[in-house]
Amino acid sequence: xxxxxxxxxxxxSAAGLVLPVQLEGQADAEPLLKPGTFVTPNADFYVLQIGxxxxxxxxxxxxxxxxxxxxxxxxxxxxxxxxxxxxxxxxLKCIGDPIGTEQMSNAEWKGVRLRDLLExxxxxxxxxxxxxxCADDYHTAIPLADAMREETILAYEMNGEPLPTEHxxxxxLLNPGHYGTKNPxxxxxxxxxxxxxxxxxxxxxxxxxxxxxxxMIGTPSGGEEIPGGKIYTVSGAxxxxxxxxxxxxxxVSIDYGQTWEEAEIWAQDTSLAWVLWKWxxxxxxxxxxxxxxxxxxxxxxxxxxxxxxxxxxxxxxxYHIIDASVVVA
Ligand SMILES: Nc1nc2c(c(=O)[nH]1)N[C@H]1C(S)=C(S)[C@@H](COP(=O)(O)O)O[C@H]1N2
Ligand SMILES: [Mo]
Numbered sequence: 496x497x498x499x500x501x502x503x504x505x506x507x508s509a510a511g512l513v514l515p516v517q518l519e520g521q522a523d524a525e526p527l528l529k530p531g532t533f534v535t536p537n538a539d540f541y542v543l544q545i546g547x548x549x550x551x552x553x554x555x556x557x558x559x560x561x562x563x564x565x566x567x568x569x570x571x572x573x574x575x576x577x578x579x580x581x582x583x584x585x586x587l588k589c590i591g592d593p594i595g596t597e598q599m600s601n602a603e604w605k606g607v608r609l610r611d612l613l614e615x616x617x618x619x620x621x622x623x624x625x626x627x628x629c630a631d632d633y634h635t636a637i638p639l640a641d642a643m644r645e646e647t648i649l650a651y652e653m654n655g656e657p658l659p660t661e662h663x664x665x666x667x668l669l670n671p672g673h674y675g676t677k678n679p680x681x682x683x684x685x686x687x688x689x690x691x692x693x694x695x696x697x698x699x700x701x702x703x704x705x706x707x708x709x710x711m712i713g714t715p716s717g718g719e720e721i722p723g724g725k726i727y728t729v730s731g732a733x734x735x736x737x738x739x740x741x742x743x744x745x746x747v748s749i750d751y752g753q754t755w756e757e758a759e760i761w762a763q764d765t766s767l768a769w770v771l772w773k774w775x776x777x778x779x780x781x782x783x784x785x786x787x788x789x790x791x792x793x794x795x796x797x798x799x800x801x802x803x804x805x806x807x808x809x810x811x812x813x814y815h816i817i818d819a820s821v822v823v824a
Pocket of ligand 2: 543588589590591674675676
């Protein structure tokens with residue numbers, strides 16, 4: 496067997512406990528990621544935060560918008576839901592997620608444009624960042640220019656329901672192009688400022704947190720036995736959060752990256768959502784171990800590299816590789 500030229504990624508990170516989902520290891524099982532699971536149900540959406548979820552009461556919740564503004568405001572939930580709403584499909588991914596694990600999910604969100612709210616308060620010219628303080632003592636900041644983008648949303652609904660407690664009820668930020676760290680939940684205070692050092696930056700993580708181009712294999716999972724002599728559907732997701740123009744193609748290799756087969760993209764939305772892909776493999780009738788590689792190419796022309804980096808501190812890169820074995824009855 497050819498040795499893989501691959502640096503093993505570490506699997507534990509400070510920005511999140513990695514809790515791998517237990518999969519049924521059936522070779523003939525339905526793919527884990529398929530068009531029917533393009534939108535992750537709320538109950539299956541990954542959950543990650545520094546402590547316990549904050550439990551807030553919609554009736555008493557207030558959000559102050561303060562700092563370098565012309566006219567500070569204190570808003571209740573009714574003030575926000577009365578504003579013009581937008582809906583969008585958005586994928587969230589944790590910066591601490593080693594490529595291919597489970598800290599990535601996709602939902603349909605409803606909310607308001609953050610810029611509509613910021614225009615109400617009028618940022619002063621010296622304001623450079625928008626700081627979000629949260630009920631669990633988490634805090635993070637984003638550049639004012641990012642906050643003013645049309646796609647930056649304060650969300651209050653997720654898949655047609657009020658934001659579930661664990662996903663930030665009553666209001667969270669959806670900040671396109673950026674890992675979960677820059678998508679604060681349970682927001683209670685928004686402050687315009689000149690600079691801010693955020694919770695995870697103080698602990699060494701990237702203050703920018705741009706999502707990296709990555710592909711994950713959902714099926715098969717590691718160690719699975721794949722029956723030889725049949726067609727097997729390899730499938731997964733790819734995502735660049737729009738940072739490289741969106742996913743152009745996904746390829747799979749079963750010969751350690753010597754040759755690549757193009758996968759079919761069978762579910763997609765804008766580049767701010769993941770794409771789901773599949774590749775029908777005619778499995779040889781020969782019992783042997785196999786390593787399945789997957790990589791994506793973005794519209795910018797960037798193709799993922801085999802050699803990866805660990806998640807800490809800027810987010811993981813490199814191929815997702817699944818070790819499995821072909822079995823013959
Ligand atoms: N208030 C608050 N918001 C937070 C966090 C947190 O600890 N507290 N964690 C962030 C991180 S690291 C991630 S990956 C996402 C996860 O969002 P989810 O739990 O809705 O999937 O929330 C982000 N927003
Ligand atoms: Mo995260």
